[in-house]
Amino acid sequence: AQSVSQHNHHVILSEAASLELGCNYSYGGTVNLFWYVQYPGQHLQLLLKYFSGDPLVKGIKGFEAEFIKSKFSFNLRKPSVQWSDTAEYFCAVKASYDKVIFGPGTSLSVIP
Amino acid sequence: NAGVTQTPKFQVLKTGQSMTLQCAQDMNHNSMYWYRQDPGMGLRLIYYSASEGTTDKGEVPNGYNVSRLNKREFSLRLESAAPSQTSVYFCASRQGTDHSGNTIYFGEGSWLTVV
Numbered sequence: 001a002q003s004v005s006q007h008n009h010h011v012i013l014s015e016a017a018s019l020e021l022g023c024n025y026s027y028g029g030t031v032n033l034f035w036y037v038q039y040p041g042q043h044l045q046l047l048l049k050y051f052s053g054d055p056l057v058k059g060i061k062g063f064e065a066e067f068i069k070s071k072f073s074f075n076l077r078k079p080s081v082q083w084s085d086t087a088e089y090f091c092a093v094k095a096s097y098d099k100v101i102f103g104p105g106t107s108l109s110v111i112p
Numbered sequence: 113n114a115g116v117t118q119t120p121k122f123q124v125l126k127t128g129q130s131m132t133l134q135c136a137q138d139m140n141h142n143s144m145y146w147y148r149q150d151p152g153m154g155l156r157l158i159y160y161s162a163s164e165g166t167t168d169k170g171e172v173p174n175g176y177n178v179s180r181l182n183k184r185e186f187s188l189r190l191e192s193a194a195p196s197q198t199s200v201y202f203c204a205s206r207q208g209t210d211h212s213g214n215t216i217y218f219g220e221g222s223w224l225t226v227v
Binding site: 043 | 153
């Protein structure tokens with residue numbers, strides 16, 4: 001069965017620090033990968049997605065992610081975080097058929 | 113654009129009561145989903161429907177039933193609500209299997225409390 005794990009439950013950073021959030025999935029076949037963000041009081045929004053081609057994908061608001069097939073990973077990065085990046089971040093994988101599974105989420109707090 | 117609309121937004125139920133969460137999308141998407149979100153557990157897939165007329169179990173289907181009424185609508189029913197079903201429920205949709213990589217669009221959520 002497919003599953004998604006995220007390395008950190010809660011991350012606290014100062015503004016301008018670099019961010020890397022880990023995501024690993026378990027599934028041996030072709031996958032589509034996503035990162036979603038949920039700002040306080042809002043519903044989920046897509047940050048970026050990977051489905052084929054260049055394993056380094058760029059998303060909105062300066063976020064990027066790298067798909068490493070051999071490691072079953074899809075880590076999210078941002079060189080310099082802002083206070084407005086405070087949110088919960090979810091990694092997701094579409095594997096078999098049309099089933100889309102989300103990870104448990106990482107809560108990011110950015111201190112001004 | 114309405115996107116994904118779910119109702120009701122808030123509901124309080126007594127243990128043992130039944131209720132149906134309604135969801136409709138106006139994007140002509142093939143696939144629809146029901147998730148629940150609980151603190152520390154992320155979004156867990158309850159049921160999904162890859163096309164009109166089909167439904168499949170997700171990660172946590174026990175205690176729930178679904179109906180894909182037509183291409184637009186996908187309802188979630190709690191037959192006998194339990195306190196463990198207190199959660200925020202999200203309906204979502206996407207284009208489907210013929211369009212790899214396309215985005216899932218979420219509704220605004222339904223807050224359900226079972227007392």
